[in-house]
Amino acid sequence: MLLRTLFTCAALAPALAAQSAPIQLQGQDADDRFGESIAFVGDLDGDGLSELAVGAPGKQSSSTQTVGTVSLFSGANGRELGVAFGALAGTGFGARIAPSRDLSGDGVPDLLVGAPDADRVVAIDGASFAAGNPAPLWSNDGEPNGQFGRALDSIGDQTGDGVPDLAVGAPFGGGDIAGFGPGQVWLLSGATGRSFGVLSAPGADNGSFGWSLANVGDVNGDGRDDLAVGAPLDDGVATAVGAVYLFSPATDAPLTSWFGRRAGDDFGHALERGPDVSGDGVASLFIGAPASTIAPPTAGSVLWLELSNGQRLAQFSAPTVGGRFGWALASDGAGQLAVGEPLAPASIESIGMVHTFDLRTASSSVVAGSQGEAEFGATLAWNPAADVSSSDVLAIGAPFFDVEFGSDEGQVDLYLN
Ligand SMILES: [Ca+2]
Ligand SMILES: [Ca+2]
Ligand SMILES: [Ca+2]
Numbered sequence: 001m002l003l004r005t006l007f008t009c010a011a012l013a014p015a016l017a018a019q020s021a022p023i024q025l026q027g028q029d030a031d032d033r034f035g036e037s038i039a040f041v042g043d044l045d046g047d048g049l050s051e052l053a054v055g056a057p058g059k060q061s062s063s064t065q066t067v068g069t070v071s072l073f074s075g076a077n078g079r080e081l082g083v084a085f086g087a088l089a090g091t092g093f094g095a096r097i098a099p100s101r102d103l104s105g106d107g108v109p110d111l112l113v114g115a116p117d118a119d120r121v122v123a124i125d126g127a128s129f130a131a132g133n134p135a136p137l138w139s140n141d142g143e144p145n146g147q148f149g150r151a152l153d154s155i156g157d158q159t160g161d162g163v164p165d166l167a168v169g170a171p172f173g174g175g176d177i178a179g180f181g182p183g184q185v186w187l188l189s190g191a192t193g194r195s196f197g198v199l200s201a202p203g204a205d206n207g208s209f210g211w212s213l214a215n216v217g218d219v220n221g222d223g224r225d226d227l228a229v230g231a232p233l234d235d236g237v238a239t240a241v242g243a244v245y246l247f248s249p250a251t252d253a254p255l256t257s258w259f260g261r262r263a264g265d266d267f268g269h270a271l272e273r274g275p276d277v278s279g280d281g282v283a284s285l286f287i288g289a290p291a292s293t294i295a296p297p298t299a300g301s302v303l304w305l306e307l308s309n310g311q312r313l314a315q316f317s318a319p320t321v322g323g324r325f326g327w328a329l330a331s332d333g334a335g336q337l338a339v340g341e342p343l344a345p346a347s348i349e350s351i352g353m354v355h356t357f358d359l360r361t362a363s364s365s366v367v368a369g370s371q372g373e374a375e376f377g378a379t380l381a382w383n384p385a386a387d388v389s390s391s392d393v394l395a396i397g398a399p400f401f402d403v404e405f406g407s408d409e410g411q412v413d414l415y416l417n
């Protein structure tokens with residue numbers, strides 16, 4: 001299938017077609033929703049290759065309560081190293097995962113798990129997880145009913161203690177009535193889990209501020225990482241057009257903002273840090289707007305922005321109406337971008353598609369899911385090769401994949417480049 005984009009495509013090379021057949025990881029039981037979150041979390045067992053963490057927020061415990069899990073897989077051979085269970089039922093533990101770098105001071109990266117249905121975030125010790133016995137470092141319960149933990153990212157050391165700190169989105173937080181707020185982003189000390197600041201929604205409406213987050217590195221030159229925050233229902237320039245705000249956590253002040261173009265665009269649903277294309281040390285940013293109609297009848301787009309000056313570098317879109325192109329984004333950090341379109345084609349059996357773009361060669365390719373309504377491409381993670389002997393790995397989640405008919409165990413496909 002030829003992808004139509006506004007991006008100048010000098011050549012369309014089937015990059016993924018040259019890749020090996022995917023390695024598949026699957027959920028075990030009905031309604032696990034294995035793959036609803038996926039993240040490469042760094043090398044936890046010391047072999048030089050990053051491990052993969054996969055969330056299954058619908059996983060039941062042996063007493064049939066839905067507690068949710070996060071499973072850790074070896075980056076070297078895909079072997080399951082350990083499983084972390086949510087402590088309580090009905091929390092959505094594992095709905096989000098983020099790498100956090102080392103929080104405990106042992107030199108081994110740790111990881112962050114969101115349980116947004118209980119407004120809880122848990123930091124898990126990476127070394128103990130790799131050894132098969134995951135131990136929590138701390139947990140933080142935000143304010144109730146704000147979906148605290150729906151988005152997570154590491155923001156570098158903001159507090160000056162040498163330990164990386166964390167941002168946690170609560171997209172329905174901050175209101176007078178619980179669960180109807182404009183959204184908030186909490187800043188947590190990586191060392192203790194305690195909050196040291198809150199970013200408030202610049203718009204007063206229910207804009208879902210904090211639905212998505214991306215550490216974009218230091219944009220304003222003060223030596224600290226800055227943070228892009230998505231508010232996909234923000235009413236900034238039209239009803240629910242969506243917005244993305246660039247914050248300096250050091251000053252709590254938005255540095256700048258961008259908005260969707262038409263009502264209902266869902267602009268800012270997904271964010272991903274892009275490469276430094278201008279060579280000045282400042283990153284670029286990809287912004288997903290999965291309901292945008294920038295060039296009807298297409299639906300869904302991704303905007304690529306240069307952060308040093310806010311200039312638009314490119315816009316990507318797909319020909320499928322209603323496929324939700326831009327629902328999920330992943331970058332290898334070096335100039336490749338993956339865009340999930342989990343409902344494509346939306347007409348009959350939506351198998352889901354993932355489009356990849358090599359921004360350096362202006363080539364692109366597409367892979368499709370294998371099963372209707374599995375939402376292949378709803379989640380993505382891309383791990384660059386650690387050295388010349390290893391492969392870079394694109395992980396694609398299909399959280400509603402049926403191993404048995406109609407049972408939503410979930411699946412993750414790993415494509416090795
Ligand atoms: Ca490893
Ligand atoms: Ca650690
Ligand atoms: Ca710190």
Ligand SMILES: [Ca+2]
Nearest residue numbers: 218219220224
């Ligand atoms: Ca900064």
